[in-house]
Ligand code: NAD
């Protein structure tokens with residue numbers, strides 16, 4: 001495959017995951033003069049099936065690697081000499097962070113530092129140094145802590161960091177390291193902090209795909225606590241559009257909050273989801289609501305997240321496009337039409353397939 005005529009190279013980490021795969025597909029299609037290198041370890045959350053549509057595109061490459069592996073990352077950076085990095089690879093599930101916090105410190109903090117160092121060393125060795133380069137760190141609104149329902153407050157870029165879970169603490173720490181690399185070494189970094197995403201290809205451990213999968217299998221829908229916690233939901237392709245914009249147009253050193261302007265109490269969302277699945281399957285009205293079961297609350301469960309996305313709208317002209325009801329319907333239809341995908345990611349069958357194709361990491 002010819003790649004030498006391509007004008008730019010971007011390494012996207014975590015490109016086989018949920019958000020990363022939507023971003024990679026968008027970049028491969030929209031920037032034919034840019035080589036998109038998807039660097040992913042293929043943990044339980046990474047799945048190359050997500051990228052089938054573009055896997056043989058001339059401007060796409062996949063490299064299996066762990067972002068914590070210092071030597072391998074250095075070799076990959078030396079080989080591809082990227083002018084941009086968009087960093088999404090992470091351990092991303094709050095519940096897992098409560099049972100295995102060290103894995104989150106390892107990947108989210110040390111892995112990020114390793115990528116910052118690899119970018120810095122490569123770019124400092126190039127004649128035009130940091131000129132025309134960018135390191136984009138993809139982060140979460142959870143670093144800001146929790147808001148109170150009904151108080152009218154929103155997370156702004158200036159909101160004080162106050163993470164509560166090991167996941168959000170590890171992401172907060174990585175955000176600080178990214179800013180340290182900007183302030184100490186002059187690395188041209190941008191940070192985005194986004195609210196909860198939903199859409200196709202999300203691993204069925206997160207609320208929406210888990211509950212669609214449970215309804216499909218007639219299993220209970222375990223709502224934590226009283227279900228009054230609030231999240232601000234954004235359709236994943238709207239997030240991918242925002243990332244594209246910030247990577248290409250965002251000002252180095254800046255942070256941009258990204259959100260759906262779309263707050264839902266979990267219990268209301270779960271009812272709407274159950275009704276959407278029933279309507280798609282032609283079930284009697286209210287059938288799937290009967291699966292709702294209240295279970296013990298998550299430890300340290302943040303009450304409310306909500307983003308003020310006015311900076312990215314004002315400065316870069318982005319706002320969410322997808323109406324929640326449309327996005328939810330499309331999402332439900334996607335999972336119901338891709339039951340093989342759900343079965344393979346929950347059975348682990350796809351892992352065996354990748355081990356055969358790519359070997360152990
Ligand atoms: P995901 O769990 O679906 O995907 C993570 C990807 O990273 C997987 O492909 C996995 O194989 C890869 N990965 C994990 N550890 C790795 C390692 N050590 N080396 C290389 N690759 C590794 O996550 P997601 O939901 O797509 O989230 C992507 C990013 O966006 C994360 O940084 C997350 O913090 C952030 N984010 C997510 C949301 C959300 O709602 N999902 C919201 C805001 C921000």
Ligand code: TYD
Pocket residue numbers: 094095196205206207208210222223224225229230231266298
């Ligand atoms: P989740 O999708 O894990 O995202 P996050 O914790 O990053 O916001 O959870 C979304 C909300 O749904 C959160 O308030 C926890 C709640 N939840 C449940 O009530 N039951 C579940 O089984 C899961 C996975 C989440």
